[in-house]
Amino acid sequence: MGKETFGFAAYDKSGSHKPITFQRRDVLASDIEIEIIYTGVCHSDIHSIRAEWSDNPPYPLATGHEIVGKVAAVGSDVKKFKVGDFAAVGCMVDSCGTCEECKNGMEQFCLNSATFTYGSPLRIEGHGCTEHVTQGGYSKTIVVREQFALVVPEKLHDQLAATAPLLCAGITLWNPLETQCGRDLSGKKLGIVGLGGLGHMGVRLGKAMGAHVTVISRSHAKKKEALEGLGADDFVATGVEGELEKVKNSMDFIIDTVSAKHDLAPLIACLSFRGKYIVVGAPEKMQEIHNSWFLYKSISYSGSLIGGVDQTQRMLDFCAEHGVVCDIEMIGFDQIDKAHERVLNADVKYRFVLDVGNYQVPAN
Amino acid sequence: MGKETFGFAAYDKSGSHKPITFQRRDVLASDIEIEIIYTGVCHSDIHSIRAEWSDNPPYPLATGHEIVGKVAAVGSDVKKFKVGDFAAVGCMVDSCGTCEECKNGMEQFCLNSATFTYGSPLRIEGHGCTEHVTQGGYSKTIVVREQFALVVPEKLHDQLAATAPLLCAGITLWNPLETQCGRDLSGKKLGIVGLGGLGHMGVRLGKAMGAHVTVISRSHAKKKEALEGLGADDFVATGVEGELEKVKNSMDFIIDTVSAKHDLAPLIACLSFRGKYIVVGAPEKMQEIHNSWFLYKSISYSGSLIGGVDQTQRMLDFCAEHGVVCDIEMIGFDQIDKAHERVLNADVKYRFVLDVGNYQVPAN
Known part of the structure; x- marks a missing residue:
């Protein structure tokens, strides 16, 4: 049977989106169906549809892996959710569950390949689904195994849109801060290289964990917003002579969020003994x-x-407890191409969120 | 007053050695004087005298920082040694003792600069010493603060020559194995890249710590000696197609001892999840x-x-307990130039040790 959903998909590497209608699988015993309210726009979405990460993306492809919404249906075995709850989905919707990595809670490294939220071969085929690969959150609904859906803590319910990007940008920074920096950063100095979607989460999470946070950026353009808007403790510009020199040998950890080639020498020089540079x-x-x-x-x-x-x-529970969310700009669900263009021009503070829930699917 | 000692020093960057006579400082309250019996030949000695690490080495320079000998005199405050004990000196003879790094037992990172065994400005000046920089173990005697001298455990007394290179080659491998790999390597897979003075210590220490050790070398030339002589568990040649492929994603730790530029991609690919590549x-x-x-x-x-x-x-105590020493070739104290040449041609298994003790200083 399956259930029809509406979304926007890329049909080729041009980067433009057109409507798509397809069937999600039936809600199986351990599945939940989510009516998507907000989906964050991640740079990965752009890389994926523009064939920058693989030569042959599986078009048509609806991307989006920063998803929050309301539970619309639950399978008979579902325990964590009931209809009407808020739920979220991040970068993965399934994995083998039996390998060493899955058993250690690192499903992203599943030895039998994690099923990512979009563009991955289906792990559960048929059951009414019309697709051969996973389709993401650039759509009105998603069906996902309960185990891969996250509970949105109550304190975040009134900031649902700003919560969406936590599902990728947030966890991307949370993981190294938790596992490599030790989570409690009181008395520690943390550098964040690059102040975009990822970097601003690093500042917020680092501050909430007690670190002294220094933003390392190219120029002074973002200085005011880093210090005043995000609460960073210090700001140094790599392009201003002598600034990096002042923080040389001072930092315990640096998280580098930049995805273009850059000179590492002056950045790594900011670390003190036994410091960690994390990319x-x-x-x-x-x-x-x-x-x-x-x-x-x-x-x-x-x-x-x-x-x-x-x-x-x-990470979501910590963010709820410490009031950490993303700075976002809301944009209409049918404005994806415009959002992508502006992301490519680094013209967003700091994350676009698609207003999926309020979008009315055109009749016919 | 001071006390005269005889050694061999480099006088310019040609790499050749000539006799040198100079005064060691008096034995101060916390000093011991060591009559040197054996000194290992380290590649660092060659780099230093050939001006490869600094433009202006302080000639004349007697290098050597893998030193074992017998205590000939002790200062009034010395507690760890008495005359006649075996003692050893490694790469350092002093440090500030008060900075964070010294207090944490990492004198090599002394924030006020460690005093290295040769070529460093003196921390204790005068007292009869005729030099302005430290002079190392290419000499008959050395005076050193008790705190920087190591006790040679009894079980190593009959292998003094093979013990000498532990003081640099040994500790260089011990440190990462202890602090970064966790010392107990049972059930762990360790790769050692390069089988020279450092690499063969890595195999020996890794095995003694319980690891499954794989030697990664360019060709099969050293396969037999790695497996049979050193007890490595496996051997793969980077230059033999398909060999590295067989150990891909398999290792917990790799220690790379190679000091020439090389392709890291196929080596790092041998690590499994959360693996550590240590250089x-x-x-x-x-x-x-x-x-x-x-x-x-x-x-x-x-x-x-x-x-x-x-x-x-x-490290010395562990080596004594587990019977770990270096494979060495003994060479006359006046054969330094020949030893250096052969080191440069990688023609030594695995470390030259100078027979300082048996060398008779020519009369006049």
Whole structure:
């Protein structure tokens, strides 16, 4: 049977979106159906549809993996949700559940490949679904296994739109802060390189965890908003001579959110002994390092990729407790192309959220 | 007053050695004087005298920082040694003792600069010393603060020559294995890249700590000696197609001892999730990395530099307990130039040790 849903999909690598109508699978025993209210716009969506991450994206493709909505139906085995609850979905909708990585709560590294929210081969086929790959949150409804849906804590209910981007931008910063920096950052100095969707979450989460947070940006353009708007403790511009020098050897952790190739030497020099440089962006090109940077201060360079399901729930609970949400700009569901263009021009503070719930699907 | 000692020093960057006679400082209250029996030959000695690490080495310079000998005199406050004991000196002879790094037992990172065994400005000046920089173990005697001298455990007394290189090669591998790999490596897979003075210590220490050790070398030339001589569990050659592929995604830790630029991609690919790639060599040139390697497996890349004094003692005690020493080739004290040449040609298994004790200083 399945149930029809409406969305916007890319049909080729041009980057433009057109309406799509397709069938979600039936709500199985452990599934919930979510009526999507808001979906955040992530740069990954753009990379995916423009064939920047794979030569042959599975068109038509409706992206979007920062999803919040209201539970519209629950399967017979569902325990965590009831109809009417607020639920969220992040970057994954399924995984094998049996491998070492899944058992350790790191479903993003599932040895049998996680099922990502869009563009992944289906793990559960048929049951009325008309698609061969997963379709994401650029759509009015989604059906997902209860286990991969997150509970939206009550304190976030009145900030649903600003909650949506936590599901990717939030967890991307939460994971390294929790697992590599130790979560309690009181007395620690944290540097955040790049102040965009990811970076501003780093500032918010780092401050909430007790860190002294320094934003490292190219110019002074974002200084005021970093210090006053986001509450960063310090701001240094890589392009202003002498500024980085002032914070040399001072930081315990640096999280680098920049996804274009850049000079690492002056940034890594900001770390103190045994400092950790953590990257969450992947520039297309190779970058250069020198072993002496790592030897003479016992420094490490590491990566982090989104986070597991339980981790994502912990992040949401922490954000509710500490009042951490994203700074967003709301935009109409049918304004995706415009949103993407502006993201590409870095013209958003700091995340677009599509107003899916209020969009009226045109008759016919 | 001071006391005259004889050694061999480099007088310019040619790399050749000539006799040198100079005065060690008087034995102060917390000092011991060591009659040197053996000194290991480290590649650092060669870099230093050939001006590869600084433009103007302080010639004449007697290098050598893998020193074992017998205590010939002790100051009035000395508690750890008595005359006739075996003692050892590694890469450092002093540090400020008051900074955060010293207090944490990481004197190599002393914020006021550690005093290295050779070529460093003196921390204790005068008292009969004729030099302005430290002179190392390419000499018959050395005077050092008790605190920076190591006790040679009894079980190593009959292997004094093979013990000497533990003081640099040994601690260089011990430090990452202890602090970054967790010391107990049972059930863990360890890769050692490069099988020279450092690499063979990595195999020995890794095995003694319980790891499954794989040697990663360029060709099969060292396969037999790695497996049979050193007891490695596996051996793969980077230059033999398909061999690295077989160990892909399998290792918990890799320690890379190579100090020439090399392709990191296929090596880092051998790490499993959350694996650590640790470098102890510093190629002169920049090396290339790609963030995706780190993101998709949460991998880290880090450096390690020798080790602190207490750590060095722990290493010696462990080596005594587990019968770990270096494979060495003994060479006459006046054969330094020949030893250096052969080191440069990688023609040594695995460390030269100078027979200082048996060398008779020519009359006049």
